[in-house]
Amino acid sequence: MISGSSGAGKSLFLRAIVDLDVNEGEVFFGDIERNVIAAHIWRSLVAFVPAQTGWWADKVGDHFEQSELVDEILLKVGLPLEVFDWQVSRLSSGEMQRLGLVRALALKPKFLLLDEPTSALDKKTTNMIEVLIKEQLDNGVGIIMISHDDEQVKRLANRSFILENGELKPQKSSRGSKKGGRKNG
Amino acid sequence: MADYILLSYWDLALGAIFILLNGAISIAFRLGLAKKLFIVTFRMVVQLSIVALLLKGIFTISNPWITLLVALIMVLFAGREIYARQEKKLAGFWGFSIGAGSMMVAGMLVTLIALTTQIQPDPWFKPQFALPLFGMILGNTMTGVSLALDNLTTTLKREQKAVEALLLLGKTRFQAMLPFIRIALRAGFMPIINAMAAMGIVSLPGMMTGQILSGVDPAEAVKYQILILLLTAGATGLGVISATLLSAYRLSDNRDRLRLDRLKK
Numbered sequence: 001m002i003s004g005s006s007g008a009g010k011s012l013f014l015r016a017i018v019d020l021d022v023n024e025g026e027v028f029f030g031d032i033e034r035n036v037i038a039a040h041i042w043r044s045l046v047a048f049v050p051a052q053t054g055w056w057a058d059k060v061g062d063h064f065e066q067s068e069l070v071d072e073i074l075l076k077v078g079l080p081l082e083v084f085d086w087q088v089s090r091l092s093s094g095e096m097q098r099l100g101l102v103r104a105l106a107l108k109p110k111f112l113l114l115d116e117p118t119s120a121l122d123k124k125t126t127n128m129i130e131v132l133i134k135e136q137l138d139n140g141v142g143i144i145m146i147s148h149d150d151e152q153v154k155r156l157a158n159r160s161f162i163l164e165n166g167e168l169k170p171q172k173s174s175r176g177s178k179k180g181g182r183k184n185g
Numbered sequence: 186m187a188d189y190i191l192l193s194y195w196d197l198a199l200g201a202i203f204i205l206l207n208g209a210i211s212i213a214f215r216l217g218l219a220k221k222l223f224i225v226t227f228r229m230v231v232q233l234s235i236v237a238l239l240l241k242g243i244f245t246i247s248n249p250w251i252t253l254l255v256a257l258i259m260v261l262f263a264g265r266e267i268y269a270r271q272e273k274k275l276a277g278f279w280g281f282s283i284g285a286g287s288m289m290v291a292g293m294l295v296t297l298i299a300l301t302t303q304i305q306p307d308p309w310f311k312p313q314f315a316l317p318l319f320g321m322i323l324g325n326t327m328t329g330v331s332l333a334l335d336n337l338t339t340t341l342k343r344e345q346k347a348v349e350a351l352l353l354l355g356k357t358r359f360q361a362m363l364p365f366i367r368i369a370l371r372a373g374f375m376p377i378i379n380a381m382a383a384m385g386i387v388s389l390p391g392m393m394t395g396q397i398l399s400g401v402d403p404a405e406a407v408k409y410q411i412l413i414l415l416l417t418a419g420a421t422g423l424g425v426i427s428a429t430l431l432s433a434y435r436l437s438d439n440r441d442r443l444r445l446d447r448l449k450k
Contacts, residue, residue, distance in 0.1 A: 019440050020349060039441035044355030056364050063350075101352075104348025107355060 001153050003145050003171075004163035010146045013050065013135035013163060014113040017144075018138050020050040028110055051116050053100030055088045063088075063103060073102045076132050093120040101129065105136070110137060114145040118152065130156060189312045195339050195407035228328070247340040249310040260289045263323050268333040270289070273338040275435055276449040283431045288330050291424035295416050303412060321392065321413055324421045327375055329421040330428045333373025335430055338448060340365045348443050373425035377418050384414065388426050 004010050016023040019039050027034045034042045057063060061084030062072070064070055071081055077098040091099070097120045114133070118126040133156060137143060147153055153160050160171040192395065204226050213305040243251060264285025274280040296319045306314040341348060344365055351361035359366075384390065392413060396406035436444050 018353065020352065020442055022444075022446075035440075036420075038357075039439075040352070040355050040357045040360075042299075043353055043441075048353050050349070052346060054346030054348070056344065056347040063287070084278075103350075103354060106226060160245065 001155035001160040002040070002144065002163055002168070003148060003150075003153060003160065008155075008163045009166060010163050011115050013168075014048055014050075014115055014144065014146065017113060018043050018046055020048070044107045045109060046111040046113065047104040047107055049104045049115060049117060050099050051097075051119060053096045053103075058088060060084050060086045060088055060091070061080070061168060062097065063099070064106065070106045073105050073132070076128065077102060078086075078128050094125065096119065098129070101132075105132075109141065111142040112144070114143060116146050116148065117127040119148070126152075138180065195199055238311075243312050243316070247308075247312055248307075251316055252310050252312045253313055255312070255316060256293070258291070259316075259320060259323055260285060263288060263327040265443055267334065270331040271335045271338060273342055274334075274449050275338070275432060279316055279435050279447075280449060281433075282287075283435065284330050284428050287428035287431065290324045291420045291427065292319060292326050292420075294423065295322055295420040297446075299412070299416050314388065315390075318413070322417050325380070325417040326420045326424040328376050329373040331424045332376065333425045333429045334432055335370045336372040337365065337369035337429055338436070340368050341433075341436060341443065342445055342448065345443065347443060352441055353444065356441075359433070360438065360442045361441070361443070362433050364441070369429050370425060373429065374422065377421045381414055381418065384410075390414075410430045 003008055012021065013087060015021050017027055019034060021026075021182075029042075031045055034046075037045075055063060056116075056177070063069070064084065064107070066084065074083065079095065079098055079102070083099070097117065100155060101114070101117055117133070118129050121129065130152070133143065145156070147156075161168045162171050163169075204222060206218040208222055211217070211222060224237075239255075243255060243257065262283055267284035267288065268274060268281045271280075271284075275283065296315065298317055299318060300309050304314055304318070341362065346360050348365065352358070390410055390413075393406045393410040397403055436447060438444055
């Protein structure tokens with residue numbers, strides 16, 4: 001879990017891990033260094049869900065490869081299956097945020113990078129997302145998540161860091177350690 | 186072709202009366218266009234007169250290298266137009282050379298094929314044929330390429346989130362840019378498609394009209410015009426596709442990243 005003030009570079013840090021911006025340093029997933037595999041494969045292994053969801057077609061359904069898995073996750077984030085027929089232009093920010101998460105989870109990534117995944121959601125829906133996040137953790141998916149909500153950090157974090165002056169500082173020690181993403185430089 | 190009617194300078198001066206009339210209207214309605222109108226009219230006359238002198242000289246010399254040189258100068262001017270018409274352009278060397286280079290290769294290729302297989306003047310590089318032909322092809326290719334490139338960069342910049350969303354879903358750079366490359370290609374093809382659709386019904390093209398005015402049988406003039414349109418469409422297509430794909434290539438990298446930082450700030 002990463003927190004830190006606005007503009008500290010939290011989102012840039014996640015973008016760098018998935019190689020969206022030019023950056024230096026080595027990133028490993030397990031034993032795999034990212035430059036060893038093609039970038040698009042790296043990104044389906046290590047999925048990043050940005051704070052704002054991008055759309056390239058008018059209809060929601062055109063952004064998904066429909067499958068039972070997608071339907072299942074949709075219900076878990078509190079969205080009806082009819083959402084596929086909706087127009088993107090009429091989605092609320094909360095709906096967009098959840099659909100962005102669903103889209104990434106449908107790839108079955110081994111590692112998740114979440115940029116404030118509940119910032120646009122009410123308490124009840126936030127709760128549903130947190131349940132989903134815990135479920136992913138239990139399935140062995142590693143997660144790095146950005147959050148501004150101290151309570152949320154307490155609820156979800158195994159380890160938490162503050163990003164300050166370009167450095168990640170451990171905030172407090174907590175149980176266990178997560179395998180997965182490591183970044184040097 | 187001997188029955189064309191020679192124009193005297195006096196005839197041209199009479200034609201300029203309409204410009205004076207336009208100028209008067211502009212002043213009356215305070216459009217602020219009068220000065221501009223006179224300047225562009227004057228420029229037009231000077232530019233065309235110089236061209237007439239140059240062409241006369243080039244036609245008399247009829248040297249392949251000089252013809253090629255003139256063609257290259259035309260490319261430079263057209264390339265500058267493409268560059269100037271783009272709101273967002275690739276930084277550095279690429280900004281000019283992708284547009285100009287694609288246009289040049291496409292235009293020259295099509296012109297060379299037309300000169301050596303279809304029109305076959307003697308010698309094949311005869312500037313009376315090569316230069317006007319190349320000019321017409323170049324002009325249309327220029328319009329297509331500049332529209333396509335302007336569209337590509339503007340759309341990619343505006344749709345950055347969408348492109349990155351596709352990248353994040355494990356798409357390669359060309360898969361992710363494809364919806365927007367399509368938009369750019371369509372924009373680039375639009376003028377030549379419109380031109381062909383309107384041909385003969387809405388517009389009588391300048392070249393054909395010119396030939397008819399100088400006494401050529403309309404059926405022959407139309408045959409020339411059809412050939413020119415086919416060549417132009419061919420060159421525009423080649424130019425638009427290569428310029429768009431090269432720019433898309435330059436605006437991304439081998440780690441499947443969208444590189445908008447390669448646009449000029």
